[in-house]
Amino acid sequence: xxxxxxxxxxxxIIGAGQLGLMLAEEAHRLGARVVTLDPAADAPAARVADxxxxxxxDDRAALETLCRHSDVVTYEFENVPGEVLVPLVERYNIPQGxxxxxxxxxxxxxxxxxxxxxLRTPRFAPADDRASLEAAVAEVGGYPCVFKTxxxxxxxxxxxxxxxxxxxxKVEPYFGTPGIVEEFVAFDFETSAIVVSDGRQTICFPxxxxxxxxxxxxxxxxxxxMSDALHDRIVAQSKRFMEACGYRGxxxxxxxxxxxxxxxxxxxxRPHNSxxxxxxxxxxxxxxxxxxYLLGLPLEExxxxxxxxxxxxxxxxxxxxxxxxREAHADVYVHLYGKSECRPKxxxxxxxxxxxxxxxxxEMWAKRFA
Ligand code: AMP
Numbered sequence: 001x002x003x004x005x006x007x008x009x010x011x012x013i014i015g016a017g018q019l020g021l022m023l024a025e026e027a028h029r030l031g032a033r034v035v036t037l038d039p040a041a042d043a044p045a046a047r048v049a050d051x052x053x054x055x056x057x058d059d060r061a062a063l064e065t066l067c068r069h070s071d072v073v074t075y076e077f078e079n080v081p082g083e084v085l086v087p088l089v090e091r092y093n094i095p096q097g098x099x100x101x102x103x104x105x106x107x108x109x110x111x112x113x114x115x116x117x118x119l120r121t122p123r124f125a126p127a128d129d130r131a132s133l134e135a136a137v138a139e140v141g142g143y144p145c146v147f148k149t150x151x152x153x154x155x156x157x158x159x160x161x162x163x164x165x166x167x168x169x170k171v172e173p174y175f176g177t178p179g180i181v182e183e184f185v186a187f188d189f190e191t192s193a194i195v196v197s198d199g200r201q202t203i204c205f206p207x208x209x210x211x212x213x214x215x216x217x218x219x220x221x222x223x224x225x226m227s228d229a230l231h232d233r234i235v236a237q238s239k240r241f242m243e244a245c246g247y248r249g250x251x252x253x254x255x256x257x258x259x260x261x262x263x264x265x266x267x268x269x270r271p272h273n274s275x276x277x278x279x280x281x282x283x284x285x286x287x288x289x290x291x292x293y294l295l296g297l298p299l300e301e302x303x304x305x306x307x308x309x310x311x312x313x314x315x316x317x318x319x320x321x322x323x324x325x326r327e328a329h330a331d332v333y334v335h336l337y338g339k340s341e342c343r344p345k346x347x348x349x350x351x352x353x354x355x356x357x358x359x360x361x362x363e364m365w366a367k368r369f370a
Contacts (some may be wrong), residue, residue, distance in 0.1 A: 011071070011295070012073035013035070014075040018337040018347065019270060019287075025287070026290075034050055037063065045076075053065055057081075063084065067092035072093045072095065072294045072295070076271070095249065095294070100247045108150050111264070123182070126150075126178070133171055146182045147180070148179065150177075156216065188257055189226075190255065190257070191224060195250070196251075205278050207222075207231055207234045210254070216314065222304060222309075233262065248293070254267065271290060280354050281310075282304055309357075309358065314345050315348055316344040321351055323368075333351065333353075
């Protein structure tokens with residue numbers, strides 16, 4: 001439904017965190033309205049949404065209201081349950097559908113789906129108890145390997161690196177929960193491809209290098225020091241994968257790269273932290289292209305504008321980030337999400353440094369942050 005007579009479309013977003021915030025900002029630039037739904041009244045996107053519905057993600061009546069007030073609905077996190085979404089997909093315009101969520105909500109299913117559609121993954125096997133754990137370790141080629149819970153893991157939560165049989169006991173607290181064991185990939189670097197497709201056109205953002213700290217993304221560096229051939233293979237295989245799966249909308253795919261080998265790690269059918277640099281470092285950005293897709297506009301091929309570094313700002317970095325914001329440097333873009341509660345490891349914002357190389361960034365950052 002169109003809320004006013006001027007042809008202004010409304011995008012509904014399930015969730016109102018920082019991804020919803022940045023999507024709402026781009027939607028507004030394209031002339032659209034935004035309705036969000038989130039349990040928190042003061043969630044980041046609620047501050048900019050035209051309408052914000054405060055409700056649990058599984059509150060059916062509230063979700064119906066969101067859909068009725070929107071022309072098109074999307075989600076900003078991957079754990080929206082099928083029982084909630086599927087009945088809505090049948091009746092409202094939720095063009096990304098449930099399939100990419102379903103495929104990404106369970107690490108075992110996710111990896112099987114990746115293999116089925118032509119991607120290479122680390123070797124993997126399911127593990128739910130002591131016997132299956134031992135069998136899985138053998139199946140992936142022994143130690144070192146990684147145990148992960150199959151569902152609801154994020155930022156390294158629910159993971160145990162196993163170096164020897166002595167570490168098996170560390171997995172005991174997870175017995176009874178579905179798990180997976182993966183071959184440990186001694187990667188050269190981590191990267192991610194962000195792909196947007198409307199079924200006719202598929203675009204992929206330039207691929208950079210992602211550096212994690214304590215399991216959380218710390219830096220994205222673009223371009224990444226890799227051969228053009230490797231970069232182009234990552235882009236081509238990511239586009240092919242999205243098309244082969246028949247997904248629409250946005251998909252972020254995380255990879256490990258070792259030598260010339262590219263290993264699928266995980267995916268998320270939503271904008272991704274590793275793509276925040278595109279807002280200023282690229283000719284178009286991940287939120288804008290998702291919004292264009294949702295509004296039925298043609299997609300725009302992205303182009304890197306200049307070497308760019310994105311630094312995530314966790315709670316512990318907030319003061320330093322606020323100081324940088326006050327200094328108002330050229331080509332430095334500070335994004336603070338306005339979260340009311342600050343915790344040391346909570347994502348509070350990010351800073352994008354355009355015209356910045358990894359080397360210069362490391363020098364500058366060491367001086368400012370412990
Ligand atoms: P994930 O939640 O699967 O993205 O894992 C969080 C981080 O742990 C990754 O970004 C990697 O740095 C590391 N990691 C996860 N799985 C593996 C693996 N199979 N081999 C090596 N490192 C891994």
